[in-house]
Amino acid sequence: MAFNAANEVAIVGIGRTKMSRRGERAIGALAVEASLNAIADAGITLRDIDGLSTYPESTGPGVGPTPGVSASGLQWMVQGLGIEQINWWSNGGGNISTAIGTAAMAIATGMCNYVLVWRSMYQPRSGAFGSGTRGSSGGGAPREAPKAGGGNAYQAPYGMGDAPTHFAAAYMRYMKMYGARREHMAAYALSSRANANKNPYSMFYDQPMTFDDYMNCRMIADPLCLFDCDMPVDGAAAIVLTSADRAKDGPKPPAYITALGSGGFNWKNRPPEEWQNDTARNLSRTLWASTYMTAKDIDGCELYDGFSPDIYWWLEEMNFCGRGEAFEYIQNGRIALGGELPINTFGGQVSEGRLHGIAHWYEGVKQIRHEADDKPGDGARNIVHNGRPAENILVCTGMLGHGVGVILSDEPR
Amino acid sequence: MTAAQKAIPVPDELNAPYWEGAKEHKLVLQHCSGCGLVSARPRVICPRCHKEEFEWKQVSGKGIIHSYVIVHQTTAAGFQDEVPYVVCHVVINEEPTCYVTANLLVDPSEYDKLTISLPVVVDFEDRGNGVVVPQWRLA
Numbered sequence: 420m421a422f423n424a425a426n427e428v429a430i431v432g433i434g435r436t437k438m439s440r441r442g443e444r445a446i447g448a449l450a451v452e453a454s455l456n457a458i459a460d461a462g463i464t465l466r467d468i469d470g471l472s473t474y475p476e477s478t479g480p481g482v483g484p485t486p487g488v489s490a491s492g493l494q495w496m497v498q499g500l501g502i503e504q505i506n507w508w509s510n511g512g513g514n515i516s517t518a519i520g521t522a523a524m525a526i527a528t529g530m531c532n533y534v535l536v537w538r539s540m541y542q543p544r545s546g547a548f549g550s551g552t553r554g555s556s557g558g559g560a561p562r563e564a565p566k567a568g569g570g571n572a573y574q575a576p577y578g579m580g581d582a583p584t585h586f587a588a589a590y591m592r593y594m595k596m597y598g599a600r601r602e603h604m605a606a607y608a609l610s611s612r613a614n615a616n617k618n619p620y621s622m623f624y625d626q627p628m629t630f631d632d633y634m635n636c637r638m639i640a641d642p643l644c645l646f647d648c649d650m651p652v653d654g655a656a657a658i659v660l661t662s663a664d665r666a667k668d669g670p671k672p673p674a675y676i677t678a679l680g681s682g683g684f685n686w687k688n689r690p691p692e693e694w695q696n697d698t699a700r701n702l703s704r705t706l707w708a709s710t711y712m713t714a715k716d717i718d719g720c721e722l723y724d725g726f727s728p729d730i731y732w733w734l735e736e737m738n739f740c741g742r743g744e745a746f747e748y749i750q751n752g753r754i755a756l757g758g759e760l761p762i763n764t765f766g767g768q769v770s771e772g773r774l775h776g777i778a779h780w781y782e783g784v785k786q787i788r789h790e791a792d793d794k795p796g797d798g799a800r801n802i803v804h805n806g807r808p809a810e811n812i813l814v815c816t817g818m819l820g821h822g823v824g825v826i827l828s829d830e831p832r
Numbered sequence: 833m834t835a836a837q838k839a840i841p842v843p844d845e846l847n848a849p850y851w852e853g854a855k856e857h858k859l860v861l862q863h864c865s866g867c868g869l870v871s872a873r874p875r876v877i878c879p880r881c882h883k884e885e886f887e888w889k890q891v892s893g894k895g896i897i898h899s900y901v902i903v904h905q906t907t908a909a910g911f912q913d914e915v916p917y918v919v920c921h922v923v924i925n926e927e928p929t930c931y932v933t934a935n936l937l938v939d940p941s942e943y944d945k946l947t948i949s950l951p952v953v954v955d956f957e958d959r960g961n962g963v964v965v966p967q968w969r970l971a
């Protein structure tokens with residue numbers, strides 16, 4: 420069983436906001452702005468939207484306690500946008516990729532004509548990102564010992580709380596197994612930063628990085644240094660999906676979903692870091708089963724990078740190289756713009772900011788349209804191979820079991 | 833005392849034997865009565881044979897390092913003044929799918945020697961007020 424690409428779903432609208440560190444504006448206002456931008460970009464009106472999909476509804480990463488102020492779940496967004504009627508909605512899944520995947524299926528099965536997908540991110544006003552949902556203390560020194568129940572009883576008493584303390588372990592194991600070193604990861608850190616320096620939306624637009632900057636960066640959870648971790652921000656982005664038939668009517672070139680795969684689960688995925696390989700592995704198996712294309716047909720990738728070693732899991736499991744080879748595969752400019760397989764042409768989350776996956780989809784569409792611009796029209800980030808603009812872009816986002824990846828193409832395939 | 837600020841594990845109806853065992857300096861884990869599967873975190877049904885009966889039994893307390901992290905910056909309660917410290921995932925000798933997570937109690941001068949697959953043994957850290965947590969040490 421596999422996704423049937425003959426159903427011909429396309430992304431026809433994209434929108435976003437600027438990002439900021441603990442910004443002034445309500446998160447709901449950012450979500451509305453990004454959504455209206457995406458709807459306008461698709462050449463339709465709000466009333467054409469008859470499907471809504473987002474992640475998460477009320478609690479989860481990038482969500483604060485107050486709907487509208489620090490969250491933009493579906494219930495709030497119906498009010499924020501002023502939605503009159505919809506034919507289909509979803510606020511489940513494990514991250515924005517699953518919200519997009521189910522939206523594609525809703526279009527493919529005829530449940531609705533146009534689905535709006537949005538994701539907003541709220542940077543916690545104190546404490547580390549992820550600490551609220553993972554049960555550590557948050558910012559500052561607590562006066563009393565917190566109580567840790569359930570699964571957290573096995574983590575918080577050991578100083579496991581912030582996300583890096585969870586995600587660094589898989590990278591440590593990888594380095595020890597295969598001899599990868601931080602010097603190897605510098606290739607991704609520098610290429611993603613160079614791309615971000617061409618992206619005016621990036622938090623690091625004006626901040627280049629040198630090899631020494633990366634190697635001297637302070638450790639958070641060894642082997643993850645600060646520059647291996649994504650940058651928490653306030654911000655939002657949105658996309659609009661529709662059927663291929665309707666897509667042809669739009670003002671912009673559609674980005675057709677020509678393959679789609681799903682992340683997955685395995686009961687043996689403990690400790691938690693073992694999820695990472697398996698998410699990509701299952702996504703790879705199901706994505707490649709849905710198309711005649713192979714890794715050789717891919718012109719560039721937008722790959723989820725909450726932490727930089729995520730790039731290794733994706734490249735290896737998606738068949739660009741063998742297991743244990745990604746740290747060498749990314750060397751010598753291969754993944755930089757102008758290289759054989761440009762990756763995260765917008766800077767990725769480590770160098771643009773943390774929109775928790777949806778910016779990867781936004782950029783994938785930009786690449787298929789050949790409008791990945793620094794300044795409008797300059798095409799500064801466009802992927803071109805021997806004069807041929809990108810035709811197939813692999814977008815994979817998700818982590819911890821949940822995940823959806825697609826090939827975005829300039830034509831149905 | 834920084835130690836007093838560390839999060840306190842609160843036993844529940846599922847995992848109480850684990851923490852009671854720790855108080856007696858025993859690593860006690862849940863074993864499936866049907867197939868013998870040993871689980872680090874208690875289950876209500878076995879994923880391998882779907883039996884619902886379990887026994888709590890002491891294990892050898894020996895295993896090997898699967899992976900680890902050296903934490904240098906944290907917001908975790910009680911740990912800000914203890915960096916660097918190691919969080920370590922250990923595969924116990926009795927069961928290849930069973931990972932027991934704890935700190936690896938090792939001096940920072942030894943960090944260079946750490947790697948995966950090193951043998952470790954369980955130890956127990958008494959944090960006062962009746963709180964005892966399993967920990968790992970290099971064997």
Ligand SMILES: [Zn+2]
Binds near residue numbers: 881883
């Ligand atoms: Zn069993």
